Amino acid sequence: MTAPGPRPPRLLPVPAVALWSDQTVHVPQLRLGSQGIYSTGPEMRDADGLLWPQVFGPETGEPLYAVMDPLKQRRAMEEFRCQVGMGPATRTPLGVLWALPLLRGTDEDPPRDWEKGVLTTEPPVCLAHARVAVRKWLRLKEGYAAFFVQEAELYAIKGTFYPPPPIGAPPFRTTRRLDDPEARLMVADLLVRRLKKATPIDLSDPDLTRDAAPCNRLSREKTS
Structure with a gap:
C-alpha cells in the first residue's frame, strides 16, 4: 500500500489591493498649469481633484505582494474596505480593524504616538481576512500589531512630486x-489616513475570529 503524499498547502486568497505582474502602473505625460499638473490625455482624479496614475492590464501572472494597486488602495482607504476581500472592514463599537507593521522603536522607526495620530497607507481589514494580510504583505510578515481604531481621518497622499520651474529639479517621492496646495503638483499612488484612539487586540485569539465571515461573502449576500 502506497503511503499518502504530503498534503498540499492550503491556498489563501490574494489580497485584493495587490498589483499583478501582468499589470502596469502608467503615469501619462504631464504639463504644468495654473492649478497644478495635468495630462493632455485621459486623467484619473479623485474627489479632491488630485491626480492618480492609470492601471492597465489583467489581474494575471503573479501577485506582487509587496506592491499595492494605487487605485484599489485608494478605494479601500476611502470606503473602509478590507484590503484582502474588498468587502466592508470589520467595525465594532471600538472602531475599525487595522493591522499595522510592528515598529522597532528606533529613530527611523519610532514608537507610535496615538495622541498625535498614526499615519498609515495600510488599508483596514476584516477579521476573517486579517490572517491573510499578516501572512502575505511583506511589512506585516515581519511583525504586526492589530487595533480597533475609532478615528481614521483621510489625511495625506504619497506619491511623486514634480517641482515647477524655475527650480528645474527632478521629480521625487514625498508625502x-x-x-x-503643493499636492496639486503630485501624482499620488497611496492614500494616507491618520489613526487615533486605538484599542489593541490579539488576532491569534480564537474567540475573536471563530464566527467571523469573510467580508466579500457578506457583500455578495447583501446584493443577492
Missing part, C-alpha cells in the same frame, strides 16, 4: 497633506 503631502490633502489640504496642502
